[in-house]
Amino acid sequence: MNTEKPDTRHRILNACISILEEQGGKGVRMGDIAKKTGISRQALYLHFSSRTDLLVASTRYLDEKLDIDARLADSRAAQTGIQRLSSYVKAWGNYIPEIYTVAKPLLIEQDTDQAAEAAWSDRMQAMREGCEAAISALHRDNKLSSEWNTKSATDALWTLLSVRNWEQFTQLCGWSNQQYIDHLICMTNRLFVSP
Amino acid sequence: MNTEKPDTRHRILNACISILEEQGGKGVRMGDIAKKTGISRQALYLHFSSRTDLLVASTRYLDEKLDIDARLADSRAAQTGIQRLSSYVKAWGNYIPEIYTVAKPLLIEQDTDQAAEAAWSDRMQAMREGCEAAISALHRDNKLSSEWNTKSATDALWTLLSVRNWEQFTQLCGWSNQQYIDHLICMTNRLFVSP
DNA sequence: CCACAACTTGACACAGTGTCAATTGACACA
């Protein structure tokens, strides 16, 4: 339905994403994005009301392209809770690096910018639902370890899988993404699955 | 030895800390700190070369006051690796909330400011040593679960105990600090200690 | 040809950091 003639908005989003990926998410300025798109800085404001607005739109746009839903199909289809947990961790672990550079500015702005905070928290809440689903499946199978209840286990899984943790493991600890996934599957099993 | 007559530096640090605690660490401006101290904004620069410099000095100063070393004595004195791990988690868990409001701006600046990043990473490295010591003690007792080696287990413990995670558990998940400590002791036991 | 939309140019307000120069007041020493 959104087939308006001027694809300028899309050009901006693509420019924004590619500049984010080049620069590694550090202070990307409106001027840079405008230049990359080939329009004036002011024209950006004809399409996005603020820098944050643009950043948020970019991650949403990237999300669509990457089709998170398709990636989670596997997890949702899992027979047992244990399988569901593992494949959720795996899907998420493969997803993070793809959105990371684009999501990072949002992560940064989050601490100072109202709108960024709302946008990020919205996305993380969605991710939390996946965690909850996995934990619930485990619970239904009577495989959720006894020291947890659904809420606390969801909290813990959600936190464990946070982007900040992924960042720490892969950037500071030097883990490869595969190591990250393997270790996290192992950890979550140990933590949540009763023997 | 540092008994210089003008305690202005200390007055600044105290003002900075108290304003940080009041405001919850959100955008604290040099002007605010100056006003609180009762001196001109420019005078701050006679004592600290930049905002970051001041922020870093504040956390160091608070650290001294809180005497982290004394708090860890218990952990270091522990007989077994298992005890050591638990008391380390506990000491750290009691420590975070006390430094949090002051450390938070540093945490924020970290993403954009070179110096803040260095300062923070320095502190986290020190914390990591505690993690490593606990894991090593466990290893020495032959109690480190077989899927870990010292490095990877230290990485995992270190990440699990990160301030960002504490933030997520206590602010977003609504855990009390006691719940945080209890759960983390339980989690770390489950994760690292072999049965 | 008119109208409208998308865009351009240039100027500007606003915050907050950091710098600079000239000045004041207090104390020390001699």
Add this chain to the structure above:
DNA sequence: TGTGTCAATTGACACTGTGTCAAGTTGTGG
């Protein structure tokens, strides 16, 4: 009594980046 010096003050200013405003240009469709 003067001289040096240290801490701090005042006021002005440069810089960066966001967001706003006004006036003008270009192109397309009715």
